[in-house]
Amino acid sequence: MAWRQIINTTTASITYPASFSRFFSSKSSTPYIVKVGIPEFLNGIGKGVESHVAKLESEIGDFQKLLVTRTLKLKKLGIPCKHRKLILKHTHKYRLGLWRPRAEPVKT
Numbered sequence: 752m753a754w755r756q757i758i759n760t761t762t763a764s765i766t767y768p769a770s771f772s773r774f775f776s777s778k779s780s781t782p783y784i785v786k787v788g789i790p791e792f793l794n795g796i797g798k799g800v801e802s803h804v805a806k807l808e809s810e811i812g813d814f815q816k817l818l819v820t821r822t823l824k825l826k827k828l829g830i831p832c833k834h835r836k837l838i839l840k841h842t843h844k845y846r847l848g849l850w851r852p853r854a855e856p857v858k859t
Contacts, residue, residue, distance in 0.1 A: 787814060787845075788814050789814050790804045792814065795853060796837055796838065796841050798837060799834065800834045800838060803828075803830055806830070810828055817842065822835055822839060825838065
């Protein structure tokens, strides 16, 4: 009985700093692309990876196939190591739902 009182009093008194509110806000401040293809995905990664759009579209063709492509396939296509690592890292994050390419802001 005493443990239950201790647990109830400690859980009730937990307060979070105001800086944590930015992690839990319901507002989405960054717009995302609804339809993602190979060009949008590689442009979202940036860092020079977008130069391989034509090569990957012609050889792989589909975005879903890109998500399951392995490093040896990318190596055979002639993509440099640094770009392969970026592509594979971002495809893994995309499959887990941790990353999506951002929509470019509309110019007025």
